[in-house]
Amino acid sequence: MTKPPGQVPDLRDDSGVVPTVNLAAEAGRSDFYARAAEHQLAPLWRVLHGLVTEKPVPRCVPAIWHYRDVRPFLMEACGQISTEEAERRVLVFENPGLPGQSRITQSLFGGFQIVLPGEIAPAHRHVASALRFIVEGRNAYTAVAGEKTMMEPGDFVITPSMAWHDHGNEGDGPMVWLDGLDMHIVNLLGASFREGYPGKVQPLDRPEGAAMAEAGTNMLPVDHDFGKTLTSPIFNYPYARTREALDRLARFREINAWHGHKMRYVNPVNGDWAMPTMATSMQLLPKGFATRPYRSTDSTVFTVVEGRGSTTVDGKTMEWEPHDVFIVPSWQQVTHTASEDAVLFTYSDRAVQEKLGLLREEQL
Ligand code: 1HN
Numbered sequence: 001m002t003k004p005p006g007q008v009p010d011l012r013d014d015s016g017v018v019p020t021v022n023l024a025a026e027a028g029r030s031d032f033y034a035r036a037a038e039h040q041l042a043p044l045w046r047v048l049h050g051l052v053t054e055k056p057v058p059r060c061v062p063a064i065w066h067y068r069d070v071r072p073f074l075m076e077a078c079g080q081i082s083t084e085e086a087e088r089r090v091l092v093f094e095n096p097g098l099p100g101q102s103r104i105t106q107s108l109f110g111g112f113q114i115v116l117p118g119e120i121a122p123a124h125r126h127v128a129s130a131l132r133f134i135v136e137g138r139n140a141y142t143a144v145a146g147e148k149t150m151m152e153p154g155d156f157v158i159t160p161s162m163a164w165h166d167h168g169n170e171g172d173g174p175m176v177w178l179d180g181l182d183m184h185i186v187n188l189l190g191a192s193f194r195e196g197y198p199g200k201v202q203p204l205d206r207p208e209g210a211a212m213a214e215a216g217t218n219m220l221p222v223d224h225d226f227g228k229t230l231t232s233p234i235f236n237y238p239y240a241r242t243r244e245a246l247d248r249l250a251r252f253r254e255i256n257a258w259h260g261h262k263m264r265y266v267n268p269v270n271g272d273w274a275m276p277t278m279a280t281s282m283q284l285l286p287k288g289f290a291t292r293p294y295r296s297t298d299s300t301v302f303t304v305v306e307g308r309g310s311t312t313v314d315g316k317t318m319e320w321e322p323h324d325v326f327i328v329p330s331w332q333q334v335t336h337t338a339s340e341d342a343v344l345f346t347y348s349d350r351a352v353q354e355k356l357g358l359l360r361e362e363q364l
Pocket of ligand 1: 088090109111113121130165167179181183
């Protein structure tokens with residue numbers, strides 16, 4: 001590449017894209033650029049191809065966090081700060097391509113939260129939606145919009161936008177879960193609000209199991225209005241049921257070459273994803289199974305529920321085992337191989353991309 005002379009800046013944007021303008025002529029335009037900049041005006045032709053790329057240029061990179069490395073830091077965090085002081089004691093997964101931004105992918109947040117026996121994470125609410133995917137521990141609850149649910153490993157739990165939520169550990173061991181949030185999407189749109197509850201916990205005005213009775217049996221009460229929300233009324237999808245569904249599927253159904261046996265979590269009221277912004281799924285990869293190459297525009301967060309195996313993203317291989325968390329960026333070719341029967345939970349921004357007509361995928 002010919003370097004423009006003097007004070008004219010390098011034309012490559014931070015994705016490495018070079019525009020089509022005649023670099024030799026750029027020097028003669030620098031005075032114009034400088035005067036335009038004083039009026040908050042900038043030439044599109046210097047940035048066009050970096051703004052509108054030929055194909056996705058994800059800022060996030062393939063990455064893996066091994067639970068054996070992360071868990072000691074979670075335990076150490078418990079000695080550093082209480083849940084009360086922290087509000088939420090979470091270690092954030094920072095994608096190495098997006099350091100210092102609390103992003104696990106370009107659009108999503110991911111972190112591991114730890115709650116010790118007797119601790120309460122106080123009630124608050126926010127526009128951002130959250131998912132919890134339980135990693136370790138028992139006898140801890142989350143209360144959401146007046147109803148409590150106990151959480152077990154492998155459960156997928158939803159906190160809808162603006163629902164009051166607090167968590168507590170009534171067991172005798174630490175409770176760890178993966179938090180996934182859409183606040184970067186909310187913030188992009190300038191739509192964030194949050195509030196603390198006036199009190200440590202919210203009042204419980206619905207019995208435990210109410211949501212499951214109303215919406216979790218493939219039937220809905222005829223006299224109930226679920227309102228305008230796009231979030232599933234089921235706020236705990238227990239692992240026992242998910243695992244059984246995958247098992248039953250695997251017994252008779254031909255396996256999908258790109259996904260293994262993969263099921264998505266659905267909102268029983270509208271048939272769409274369980275959450276309006278974050279698509280969530282669980283897949284079973286039988287021992288010895290290797291998927292064919294696949295790519296899609298939704299950068300995806302994976303966590304391993306059971307089993308061992310490896311995932312290759314554009315030629316880079318990551319070996320995984322239970323509770324590891326790894327990332328497959330947008331439009332990068334992925335294959336998975338299971339060395340034991342493996343179960344993987346995923347979340348991504350696919351639910352947003354579908355609603356906006358942006359999602360592309362390719363089965364190779
Ligand atoms: C949050 O409210 C929770 O309620 C967890 O447990 C993680 C990360 C960022 C912002 C809010 C929770 C969060 C969070």
